[in-house]
Amino acid sequence: MATSHTTPPSTPRVDPLTLEVVELIGTVVARYYDEYEHAAAEHSLTGAQARVLGLISLDPAPMRKIARKLKCEPSNITGIVDRLEGRGLVERRPDPADRRVKLAAATDEGRQTAKALRESLDFAREPLGRLSEAERTMLRDLLKRMLGEDVEL
Amino acid sequence: MATSHTTPPSTPRVDPLTLEVVELIGTVVARYYDEYEHAAAEHSLTGAQARVLGLISLDPAPMRKIARKLKCEPSNITGIVDRLEGRGLVERRPDPADRRVKLAAATDEGRQTAKALRESLDFAREPLGRLSEAERTMLRDLLKRMLGEDVEL
DNA sequence: TATTGTTATACTCTATAACTATA
DNA sequence: TATAGTTATAGAGTATAACAATA
Numbered sequence: 645m646a647t648s649h650t651t652p653p654s655t656p657r658v659d660p661l662t663l664e665v666v667e668l669i670g671t672v673v674a675r676y677y678d679e680y681e682h683a684a685a686e687h688s689l690t691g692a693q694a695r696v697l698g699l700i701s702l703d704p705a706p707m708r709k710i711a712r713k714l715k716c717e718p719s720n721i722t723g724i725v726d727r728l729e730g731r732g733l734v735e736r737r738p739d740p741a742d743r744r745v746k747l748a749a750a751t752d753e754g755r756q757t758a759k760a761l762r763e764s765l766d767f768a769r770e771p772l773g774r775l776s777e778a779e780r781t782m783l784r785d786l787l788k789r790m791l792g793e794d795v796e797l
Numbered sequence: 798m799a800t801s802h803t804t805p806p807s808t809p810r811v812d813p814l815t816l817e818v819v820e821l822i823g824t825v826v827a828r829y830y831d832e833y834e835h836a837a838a839e840h841s842l843t844g845a846q847a848r849v850l851g852l853i854s855l856d857p858a859p860m861r862k863i864a865r866k867l868k869c870e871p872s873n874i875t876g877i878v879d880r881l882e883g884r885g886l887v888e889r890r891p892d893p894a895d896r897r898v899k900l901a902a903a904t905d906e907g908r909q910t911a912k913a914l915r916e917s918l919d920f921a922r923e924p925l926g927r928l929s930e931a932e933r934t935m936l937r938d939l940l941k942r943m944l945g946e947d948v949e950l
Numbered sequence: 951t952a953t954t955g956t957t958a959t960a961c962t963c964t965a966t967a968a969c970t971a972t973a
Numbered sequence: 974t975a976t977a978g979t980t981a982t983a984g985a986g987t988a989t990a991a992c993a994a995t996a
Binding site for chain 2: 953955956957958
Binding site for chain 2: 661664666715781
């Protein structure tokens with residue numbers, strides 16, 4: 645609690661080191677994002693579809709919850725799940741506890757696709773492969789510290 | 798050069814540490830992306846518009862080059878630049894060297910907007926502020942090693 | 951002929967608002 | 974009345990294909 649938590653609006657200056665790190669992170673983001681879209685496309689999925697499928701591939705989730713996790717409006721999820729359902733990768737199930745709720749669940753084929761998708765994410769092999777185990781450990785700890793408490797949604 | 802550069806197609810298994818780092822990077826990506834979109838929206842720009850504006854805010858670029866950098870089809874840039882031009886943030890200039898080429902250039906207002914956008918990227922202040930200078934240096938070096946040669950496009 | 955930028959088209963994602971069926 | 978999911982709509986991004994101007 646050393647610094648005030650209200651960001652001073654008149655402090656646009658950031659030290660060069662931080663700027664360099666931000667730029668590097670920007671590069672990582674662009675690269676990761678690209679790879680994700682590419683991996684999704686290899687399975688004829690859009691990025692959004694792949695994200696939804698990945699999200700529910702472990703356990704089913706109400707439409708509302710998917711929207712919250714993806715930070716988009718619930719109405720969008722309808723269409724995305726529609727398309728996934730049309731391809732047999734996802735199905736809608738009733739929620740026994742609340743008849744208003746529909747649970748989006750991956751089918752067997754959907755789970756297989758999600759798994760293949762996860763494993764085809766080359767990001768793990770290629771860029772991270774350049775780091776030693778000790779370096780990866782350091783990177784992990786730095787990222788965890790950076791992300792702090794709010795890693796969980 | 799310790800490992801073969803042809804990725805074995807039958808090696809889906811990745812060690813848990815690497816998986817953890819990949820997941821953390823995924824979180825960073827989502828967070829950074831979100832903040833970027835949000836910062837753009839504060840200036841009534843979409844993410845794509847903000848990226849194009851940021852790209853040409855330093856020096857003008859041919860439409861084709863913008864498409865290459867953004868990894869999208871040139872035809873898309875036409876529309877994005879149209880909208881930026883309609884708002885007076887960008888203008889199209891002829892290229893004296895090649896009359897087929899149009900250079901997209903930021904106007905004064907466009908440059909101001911791009912600058913404000915850069916400075917409003919809270920990512921520098923918030924998450925990176927949790928790290929000491931020594932830690933930021935370590936993070937920078939790890940990211941640089943990770944990204945390797947292909948940082949430049 | 952090849953290249954640059956554009957147009958036309960179709961699809962997806964996105965937010966907003968109004969609707970329905972439950973609670 | 975409040976909530977979950979949907980529908981309808983409009984705007985934006987995207988890829989593809991065809992086109993005009995220029996090289």
